[in-house]
Amino acid sequence: MKTRIALYAVGGSLILLGLRGIVTESEPRSWVVWFAGAVLLHDFVLVPAVLVIGVLTAWLPVACRTPVRAALIVAGALTLVASPMVLSTGQRPDNPSILPLSYGRSLVILLALVVAVTAIWLLRKRTQK
Known part of the structure; x- marks a missing residue:
């Protein structure tokens, strides 16, 4: 305490x-x-999107719902946060130090990681039965 x-x-x-x-x-x-x-x-964006994901994934088997829903929510949040950088919002030609990285590639790598973790999660759930 x-x-x-x-x-x-x-x-x-x-x-x-x-x-x-x-x-x-x-x-x-x-x-x-x-x-x-x-x-x-x-x-007005995140909560409705999560609710829609819940409804759209209701047809999945019960064991798959949580991993797939979690992956979709994480992927959506990552995409939402990365979008300004991927779209080069705020980049200026006179200052190349603003947004100097390949943010699109980084987002794709992170989304692939989300898919891989979800696949492992689903495989582990399948083998536990």
Whole structure:
């Protein structure tokens, strides 16, 4: 119990430190817009997408549903987060250090990793029967 309280105190202190940094070292209005956008994206894109995934995968055998749903949700989240970089949003010809990597290739590698982990998960579930 004491450990939990200590961890809460440390976490709360770090949150306050971060908030102080937002207020003193940046423009708070831009952060408010960013957080509001994150809430809207979560409520109007992510949650409906997860619900649709649940409905569309209902035909799968029960043993396969959780791994496939998890993979689709992770793949969707990765794609959503990587999309601005893959589309080169914010890249400028006068500054090649902005978005210098091959983000499309990296996304494909990560998605292949999600597929591989899901395949292993399904194979292990199959062999446990």
